[in-house]
Amino acid sequence: MGDFLKHECGIAVVRLKKPLPYYHDKYGTALYGFNKLFLLMEKQHNRGHDGIGVGCVKLNMELGDPYIFRERSASRDSLTVVFKQLMDRYHLACKRRDIDPEDPTNVSRYFDFGGEVLMGHLRYGTSGEFEEGSCHPFLRRSNWETRSLMVLGNFNMANAPELNRKLVERGQHPVFGTDTQTVLEEIGFFLDQAHQNIYRRSKVNKVPGTEIPGLISERLHMPRLLRKASKIWDGGYAIAGAVGNGDAFVMRDPNGIRPAFYFENEDFVGFASERVPLMTVFELEKEEVSEVPAGHVVSIKNTGEVTVERFADEKPKTPCSFERIYFSRGNDPEIYKERKELGRLLADPILKSIDHNFSDTVFSFIPNTADVAYHGMMGGLR
Numbered sequence: 568m569g570d571f572l573k574h575e576c577g578i579a580v581v582r583l584k585k586p587l588p589y590y591h592d593k594y595g596t597a598l599y600g601f602n603k604l605f606l607l608m609e610k611q612h613n614r615g616h617d618g619i620g621v622g623c624v625k626l627n628m629e630l631g632d633p634y635i636f637r638e639r640s641a642s643r644d645s646l647t648v649v650f651k652q653l654m655d656r657y658h659l660a661c662k663r664r665d666i667d668p669e670d671p672t673n674v675s676r677y678f679d680f681g682g683e684v685l686m687g688h689l690r691y692g693t694s695g696e697f698e699e700g701s702c703h704p705f706l707r708r709s710n711w712e713t714r715s716l717m718v719l720g721n722f723n724m725a726n727a728p729e730l731n732r733k734l735v736e737r738g739q740h741p742v743f744g745t746d747t748q749t750v751l752e753e754i755g756f757f758l759d760q761a762h763q764n765i766y767r768r769s770k771v772n773k774v775p776g777t778e779i780p781g782l783i784s785e786r787l788h789m790p791r792l793l794r795k796a797s798k799i800w801d802g803g804y805a806i807a808g809a810v811g812n813g814d815a816f817v818m819r820d821p822n823g824i825r826p827a828f829y830f831e832n833e834d835f836v837g838f839a840s841e842r843v844p845l846m847t848v849f850e851l852e853k854e855e856v857s858e859v860p861a862g863h864v865v866s867i868k869n870t871g872e873v874t875v876e877r878f879a880d881e882k883p884k885t886p887c888s889f890e891r892i893y894f895s896r897g898n899d900p901e902i903y904k905e906r907k908e909l910g911r912l913l914a915d916p917i918l919k920s921i922d923h924n925f926s927d928t929v930f931s932f933i934p935n936t937a938d939v940a941y942h943g944m945m946g947g948l949r
Contacts, residue, residue: 576703576721577614577689578827579607580807580838582815584871587671587681590834597671597681598657600835603848604685605650607837610844612646614721615689618702619645621653622717625675625682626813626869635715635811636679639702646689653680684809688719705751713762713783715811718751721825721840722804730799746802754796754808761792784812789866790876793818797878803887805840805859813869821879823861824887830856836867843899853900903939910940914947 581600583590590599604621618641628634640649657678660666667673674681688703703719724730724746731749734741737756742748765783774782793816803824809815817838819827829838830845839845842856859865862879921928930948932941 576691577608577611577840578719578721578805578807578817578838579604579611579687579689579840579844580815580817580836581607581685582836582867583683583685584833584835587675587683591669591671593834597668597674598678600683600685601653601680603835603837604687606848607839607844608646608687608689610847611689611840614840615646615691617641618690618699619649619688620690620702620704620719621649621680621685621687622704622706622719622809623680623682623686624684624717624809624811624813624815626684628676632676634682634712635706635708635717635809636682637704637706637717638679639699639704641690641699641702684813684815686717686719686807686809686815701745703747705747707751707755709811711762711783712780712811713787714755714759716751716755716758716808718747718754718806718808720747720750720804720806721827722746722750722802722806722820724749724800724802724804726799726801729801733799750800750804750806754793757792757796758787758810761787780812784814784869787812787814789814789816790864790874790878793864794878807838815867816864817859818864818878819859819861821862821882823884826886826890827859828856829859829865831873836865836873838865841899842901906936906939907943907946910943910945911947913940913944917944918948 581604583600587597591597596602608619618639620637620639623636625634638649638653642648657666660677661668666677686704690702704717705719707716709715727746727749730746730753731741734749734752739752739756741752762783765786766779769779769782787810797818802820803822804820805817805825805827807817817827817829819825826840827838828842828845829836830849830851837845837849842853845851845856846853860875861884862877862881863875864878866874866876930945932938
């Protein structure tokens with residue numbers, strides 16, 4: 568992995584494990600998941616200023632009704648803009664009585680983000696032009712739920728040209744310029760393959776056509792599929808995705824370069840790029856939030872079943888120093904301790920560089936992420 572750092576981003580996923588009426592009765596709103604997604608993204612706004620995107624998959628929609636949705640924006644204050652636009656649409660529909668906020672089934676049918684699988688992305692870029700089309704999630708549509716795919720992530724594939732060559736050699740026509748599109752197409756290829764294999768077997772066994780979608784949905788196994796898709800990926804990544812049938816996943820690179828955390832209870836599964844947003848939004852203790860293990864995928868079937876499976880061979884853990892030193896928020900206890908220790912370790916080199924001349928030296932720091940390290944440095948100097 569010799570590529571230079573291109574971007575660090577933030578991801579947020581909320582997967583509701585029960586039907587919307589449950590959340591309306593327990594929490595007072597059918598938009599519980601949507602509201603939590605916004606808060607998870609707001610608590611990570613430090614991770615993205617160039618644009619945002621949100622996606623939603625609805626479970627068990629009637630034939631003819633759409634089930635997968637996406638909104639993206641690269642405008643100024645895009646997080647606020649997108650959520651305000653979506654809520655304005657919702658309130659206007661309620662005012663016109665197109666949506667009944669007291670009927671969760673009605674909300675699910677008529678509000679684009681009244682679904683069970685909700686995901687968001689905050690984009691942070693350091694070079695080039697950024698527009699709405701560059702914002703995640705990326706979407707691959709099909710008239711089959713089990714071939715529709717939405718993907719977003721915090722990653723940089725160092726071998727993106729090689730991955731594109733593989734797509735070309737396979738006979739595909741990839742659109743160059745972004746490793747996100749490459750990842751989407753690679754996962755999509757193996758998703759198509761798995762779908763077709765189950766479909767063909769079903770036809771051979773004379774399964775009625777109307778029963779085949781449910782059979783494919785039941786037999787899709789995302790960890791196996793992702794193991795194949797990621798075989799030659801080279802880079803740091805925390806990737807989240809959702810299939811149109813409601814299967815969802817979050818996977819982390821085998822070196823643990825990019826961070827990913829999650830929490831699960833009987834009501835939902837939540838994911839974020841940092842631990843503290845989960846703690847804050849869902850009122851959790853540090854011990855209740857788990858790190859997605861390196862080289863593993865947390866997979867949620869459309870039934871709500873959650874599994875954690877290894878998809879890549881074990882490798883030495885090498886977390887991104889930029890994430891730890893600069894990008895992550897310092898209110899995470901582990902990040903705080905690491906930054907303070909980094910500052911303490913600077914004390915000896917600084918003393919040598921100034922030849923122990925405290926009288927002519929001013930000690931300061933660049934706000935805001937360096938203040939914790941500064942306190943550690945001052946402790947070391949004392």
